[in-house]
Amino acid sequence: MASGDIPGLMGLAFRSVMDTVHEKLAEQGFGDVRPAHGYVFQLLSNTHGSTAVEIAAHLGITKQGATQLLAELEDRGYVRRGPHPTDRRARIVTLTERGWACVAAVVAEWRAIEEGWAALVGRENLDAMHAGLAAIVGEASKKGPIMLRPLW
Amino acid sequence: MASGDIPGLMGLAFRSVMDTVHEKLAEQGFGDVRPAHGYVFQLLSNTHGSTAVEIAAHLGITKQGATQLLAELEDRGYVRRGPHPTDRRARIVTLTERGWACVAAVVAEWRAIEEGWAALVGRENLDAMHAGLAAIVGEASKKGPIMLRPLW
DNA sequence: CAAAGTAGTCAAGTAGCTTGTCTTTCGATA
DNA sequence: TATCGAAAGACAAGCTACTTGACTACTTTG
Secondary structure, eight states, X not given: OOOSOHHHHHHHHHHHHHHHHHHHHHHTTOTTOOHHHHHHHHHHHHHSOBOHHHHHHHHTSOHHHHHHHHHHHHHTTSEEEEEOSSOSSXXXXXXXXXXXXXXXXXXXXXXHHHHHHHHHHOHXXXXXXXXXXXXXXXXXXXXXXXXXXXXX | OOOSOHHHHHHHXXXXXXXXXXXXXXXXXXXXXXXXXXXXXHHHHHHSOBOHHHHHHHHTSOHHHHHHHHHHHHHTTSEEEEEOSSOSSOEEEEEOHHHHHHHXXXXXXXXXXXXXXXXXXXXXXXXXXXXXXXXXXXXXXXXXXXOOOSOO
16 A cells, blocks of 8 residues: 655655755855756756746746846846847847856756765665656656746 | 756656645645645644644744744634643644645545556555655754755 | 743735736738 | 737736744743
């Protein structure tokens, strides 16, 4: 029978990871990034440039909310807003060098945390978790994209 | 080498679970519960009664924030605030029948989701995930309690 | 038993979204 | 190619879930 506590454990584990990451980022001079920013960075690092509307859709917030968020990120030097090559209404948002550095810091910390986990539970178990999680996320994504907005 | 994408997958999986749970709760007449409420319910269902200050500490918010949250939950019929047996300053907060019903609905849905996962990845793999997550959360908890506030 | 600390409340302020409205540009249709 | 609905973004105001600040009632400590 399912005990039903895996979701809770996942929440705690994720929360713990993110607390650690946030702490490490602060140490490296990225103390001014908020949770929502991470989701923007994630999209931008995959697409290498998006519009405000695309970002809004990715985060599950309004385009106005996304615009404000981007203005904040531009102020802080993480993103740049340039002209869109084909659509003069739109502005294309890309990561600056500082933005990429922040993404790299997060990825490095995630890897480091995973190494710690491998030492804790064993490589084999960790591989099993990776495979299981990938399958679960893959299945869940079939019913529409999973919104990454920082709630719950 | 660690690929570094397990934390991201955990975040997505947890997010997906919580979206589903929220949807199911709404169907069962619990549409007025917000993320933060869940963390209150979790504490109250384990302790069978806490004060506002304890709840604030558990969620990592101020006591005033917790008080507001509890007033809201009392209005909506999920919790009851009674006198504290030994401290006349304090009020002891407990779940109402409606509160317990909501907790039961969440637990039932988590179990159902886990059953689905067992079918998807296999019981053995799921058990491995459970063990791994428990170890990870246990280790992380040694460095202080993991704050459950709904950020990240 | 006085002084310091704690539980809770009331009130005001704030951050991060929202909704509403507008301008500019795009793309489809006639 | 003229026009007209739709879409990208900006500006402004509103809202919600917190925060900080100031206070009262009660408890604990020395």
